Amino acid sequence: MPIVSIKQLQTCQRLLFISPVALGDFLYLKTFLIALKKQYAHIEIDIWLDDIRCNSDSWRLSRSKILQQWMDTEGAFKLTYGCTDSKLAMQSHVEQAKLRKYDIIFCHSVSKSRQYSQIARSINDKAFIVSSIPKSASFGWLNKIFFRHSDHTFILDESNLPKSHHITDRYNMIFSEVLGLTLTSEQLMPTLKTPDAIEPITQSWLNSKFSDPEKQGKLIFLNHLSTNEKKDWKLSQLFSLIEKISAIDSSQRFIINVTQENFDAVSIETEKFTARTNTQTAVFTVNEHFFELPSLIAHSDFVITVDTAILHFAFAAQRPLLAMMREKKPYWAPPESEVSHVMYATEGRGHIEDISVDRVFQQYKKMNSLG
Numbered sequence: 001m002p003i004v005s006i007k008q009l010q011t012c013q014r015l016l017f018i019s020p021v022a023l024g025d026f027l028y029l030k031t032f033l034i035a036l037k038k039q040y041a042h043i044e045i046d047i048w049l050d051d052i053r054c055n056s057d058s059w060r061l062s063r064s065k066i067l068q069q070w071m072d073t074e075g076a077f078k079l080t081y082g083c084t085d086s087k088l089a090m091q092s093h094v095e096q097a098k099l100r101k102y103d104i105i106f107c108h109s110v111s112k113s114r115q116y117s118q119i120a121r122s123i124n125d126k127a128f129i130v131s132s133i134p135k136s137a138s139f140g141w142l143n144k145i146f147f148r149h150s151d152h153t154f155i156l157d158e159s160n161l162p163k164s165h166h167i168t169d170r171y172n173m174i175f176s177e178v179l180g181l182t183l184t185s186e187q188l189m190p191t192l193k194t195p196d197a198i199e200p201i202t203q204s205w206l207n208s209k210f211s212d213p214e215k216q217g218k219l220i221f222l223n224h225l226s227t228n229e230k231k232d233w234k235l236s237q238l239f240s241l242i243e244k245i246s247a248i249d250s251s252q253r254f255i256i257n258v259t260q261e262n263f264d265a266v267s268i269e270t271e272k273f274t275a276r277t278n279t280q281t282a283v284f285t286v287n288e289h290f291f292e293l294p295s296l297i298a299h300s301d302f303v304i305t306v307d308t309a310i311l312h313f314a315f316a317a318q319r320p321l322l323a324m325m326r327e328k329k330p331y332w333a334p335p336e337s338e339v340s341h342v343m344y345a346t347e348g349r350g351h352i353e354d355i356s357v358d359r360v361f362q363q364y365k366k367m368n369s370l371g
Helices: 006-011 023-039 058-074 087-098 113-123 167-179 196-209 235-248 260-277 292-299 309-316 357-367
Strands: 014-018 044-048 077-081 104-108 128-132 152-154 219-223 253-257 280-284 302-306 321-325 340-344
Touching: 014 113, 023 044, 023 058, 023 167, 023 309, 044 087, 058 077, 058 260, 077 087, 087 113, 104 113, 104 167, 113 128, 128 167, 152 167, 196 292, 219 235, 219 292, 219 309, 235 253, 235 260, 235 357, 253 292, 260 280, 292 309, 302 309, 302 357, 309 321, 321 357, 340 357
Parallel strands: 014 044, 014 104, 044 077, 104 128, 128 152, 219 253, 219 302, 253 280, 302 321, 321 340
Antiparallel strands: none
């Protein structure tokens, strides 16, 4: 029996899902939340994605805005609570959430599960609260105290999963045991449909950056930065890879993806690089709407990226993909195939920058059947 009963879901009017999701998380989680909405159409589902850091870091506020744009586009969610820049602003979210009178609050987090449990109870002292918590919470000895604000806790039992499983398998087990929602293997695969209104924006950008009709070779989408320097590749390594690939075919076009806070610095270095090498390289960042990013990925012939949401978007768009990852949480890796390969950082400190340019280049040639 699931933790939340069918009767509870049938009588539920509003459900709040609390999770500090990143872009990659939401790509997979939305499959289950939308399926829940389809099964119980009467429930208004809201999402709290505020990571409660309460600071003004531009990258987190920008990512939060992008996520909210995406969530709004899906059409399955009533209200979203984005990241805030102060405790006062976060408290304003709490006050707004109180007015919604949620019947069920489902908290899904790892590092901040205790804080979210407490926030959930402060939002509604009568709600049925379930918290998905980590195994490491004091080895379970103090769970009744730490999670006293929750009516029920849930710990994922990895022993019931295959050794080589994907993140979708983990979410499937969580949603099955908490909400009684189970999807087939076909239904688990992520989808990401770009609105028709974005297509002219993508075409305009491509035409402005790669205007020479005689140099319309493969379009290669590159992403070397993440939110963790241990998962970053160096810009110098990226430039070196572009030179090696261009030496094979100068008609190939390269897009370097960056977040807005890195756009100016990377653009300056890229201008110097293109002036020296005459390669077809342009820097991209989301300008107005989140879907500019997956639209450009969908137009690309090949994607090379470090461990960020980009690899998940490429997987969802079924684009040929070469991903660089650390040897942690392998269930986030896309399934291996002829057009999808994960290169793990196995040398040095195990950081992404320890993966050599030549190693990436040789794998690129192999996947593109080049000498």
